[in-house]
Amino acid sequence: MKKSIEPNEKLVKKEVRFLNVVLYPESRQSPQRYAELFAKVFDLKIAVNTFAEKITQIESFDVDKDFCYGRLVNFTDLQGKKWFNRELNVVEDFEFTLKKYPNAKEKDFYFLPSIHKIAIIGRESPSLGQLQKFFQLALSKVVNQEFDESVEVNIVTDSILLDKIYSSSKLVSLELHVSYSNNDVNEDYEAAIDDELKAQEVRKMHSTFSGTSKNPLKIKKKSLIGGILSLTRNNGYAIAKGEFDGEYQTVSTQNYPQSCKLVTTEKNLKSELKKKMLSFFGRNG
Numbered sequence: 599m600k601k602s603i604e605p606n607e608k609l610v611k612k613e614v615r616f617l618n619v620v621l622y623p624e625s626r627q628s629p630q631r632y633a634e635l636f637a638k639v640f641d642l643k644i645a646v647n648t649f650a651e652k653i654t655q656i657e658s659f660d661v662d663k664d665f666c667y668g669r670l671v672n673f674t675d676l677q678g679k680k681w682f683n684r685e686l687n688v689v690e691d692f693e694f695t696l697k698k699y700p701n702a703k704e705k706d707f708y709f710l711p712s713i714h715k716i717a718i719i720g721r722e723s724p725s726l727g728q729l730q731k732f733f734q735l736a737l738s739k740v741v742n743q744e745f746d747e748s749v750e751v752n753i754v755t756d757s758i759l760l761d762k763i764y765s766s767s768k769l770v771s772l773e774l775h776v777s778y779s780n781n782d783v784n785e786d787y788e789a790a791i792d793d794e795l796k797a798q799e800v801r802k803m804h805s806t807f808s809g810t811s812k813n814p815l816k817i818k819k820k821s822l823i824g825g826i827l828s829l830t831r832n833n834g835y836a837i838a839k840g841e842f843d844g845e846y847q848t849v850s851t852q853n854y855p856q857s858c859k860l861v862t863t864e865k866n867l868k869s870e871l872k873k874k875m876l877s878f879f880g881r882n883g
């Protein structure tokens with residue numbers, strides 16, 4: 599049943615991209631534990647240097663039943679004691695002590711613990727890469743070491759590049775970085791690899807496959823390597839070298855994030871986004 603739109607409400611168009619969060623070991627994975635970690639990052643005001651002099655932290659955070667949402671802020675941290683005085687035209691010692699920071703940019707995020715996915719709204723700065731780095735490092739600071747917890751945060755990538763890798767007739771090398779999932783794999787070969795990683799307690803796996811220009815790699819989707827490659831879409835990344843779109847190049851799945859369009863009102867944004875995330879990733883993400 600569609601929600602009614604009041605006459606004075608305006609439809610807004612949002613572009614949404616996603617990050618996948620996986621907590622290890624498997625015995626610690628639960629919606630409640632995921633929500634606790636996010637709340638702790640906010641409560642402790644954890645800030646992360648995400649690029650050059652750019653710092654990112656959570657500005658606000660709240661929970662609406664089983665849906666978490668908040669706002670990130672990214673700002674410039676002015677470092678260094680040598681400053682240039684334009685009025686006097688000299689370099690002088692100066693220590694900036696005011697706890698205020700310039701170039702602040704805000705970005706909304708939503709987190710659905712049941713499928714352990716973060717939704718990032720819009721393409722404006724800070725970049726998705728900066729936000730992936732923030733959540734990776736910030737969440738890693740609040741895990742419980744006594745229970746051997748660790749966390750992996752990956753960009754959910756579009757299948758378009760995976761399809762290009764599978765169909766490439768001039769694939770020279772393939773580098774795969776994966777970790778096991780949060781029970782969100784359905785494809786046969788992908789699921790088999792995921793089960794093996796879990797059974798043998800392998801949290802991270804790095805594999806490199808090499809061919810030559812005369813004898814290139816031939817990656818089949820329904821194969822061992824194909825299963826690992828498919829697993830990177832939510833739980834890692836792949837770097838491939840070869841000919842793509844008629845040009846020899848090196849490509850990374852991290853530069854091909856999955857995205858979707860959402861047309862709704864600001865009032866209905868949370869509920870519509872939640873439905874969109876569940877339709878994209880299913881109950882188990």
